[in-house]
Each structure stands twice: as structure tokens, then as C-alpha cells.
Amino acid sequence: MRVVLFLLPLFLFADAKFDRGEKLYFGKSCLSCHGVSGKGLSGYPSLAGQSRWDLDRKLKNFRAGKKQTHKSSLMIPFAKNLTNREIRDLAYFLEKIDEVEKDVEYYYTDDGNWGDGGS
């Protein structure tokens, strides 16, 4: 159910950078630790809604092998092979993911039902 809540609005959301970031997020296994909606899983930080500049900086630090906490060694291998552009797209996606989710929740509770995207 969670997956449906998250994926449905993305089809309505035409934004190439966002789409590229989304593909990377799922394709590079980020979701296995940070969750399908980027809100983190137990022990793994939430990324959703952080500013893209912060996310960009943190990812570049991990890529360079810099530790943030003792848990960073789990994260560093996943940042190692990212290009600058991939980092930018991921950061853009993660900053926006929260807005998309908020819209969904609003839409869902307001209508009490899934519509067809307003058309």
C-alpha cells in the first residue's frame, strides 16, 4: 500500500530531473536503507525534504570517504561511484519527494479516495 501511495503521483509529476533522481534512488538500492519514501528506516536517516544543497554536500563528502558518524562506513560504498550529475539528480529528487508526499496526503484525505489526477 505504501508503495502505491508513493508511486502513483510520480506518474503525474513530469519533471525530468526528478525522474532521473527517482530512477537512481531505486536503481542504486538507496531505498533499502532509506526507505521507499526516503523517510529512513530504523537506524537509517530520513532524507526526504532536506535541502538539495545539504544532500549534495553530504553525498560528496561520503564519496570522498569522509565520515559523518561511526555509521558512515555503511553509506560510503553507495556514494563512491556516483557522478556529480547523479548526486545532483538524487538531491533534487529527495528534496522534492516530501512535497509530493504532502500533496498526496492532502489529496487522499480531502477526497477520501483516489481520483484521476484532476482531469
Ligand code: HEC
Ligand atoms: C546499506 C545502507 C545504505 C544504503 C544502501 C544507502 N545509505 Fe545513505 N546512509 C546510510 C547510513 C547508515 C547513513 C548515516 C551515515 C552517518 O550519519 O554517518 C546514511 C546517510 C545518508 C545521507 C546523509 C543523511 C544525513 O542527513 O546525514 C544521504 C544524503 C544518503 N545517505 C543518501 C543515500 C543515497 C542517495 C543512497 C543511494 C545511492 C544511499 N544513501 C544508500 C546507509 C545507507
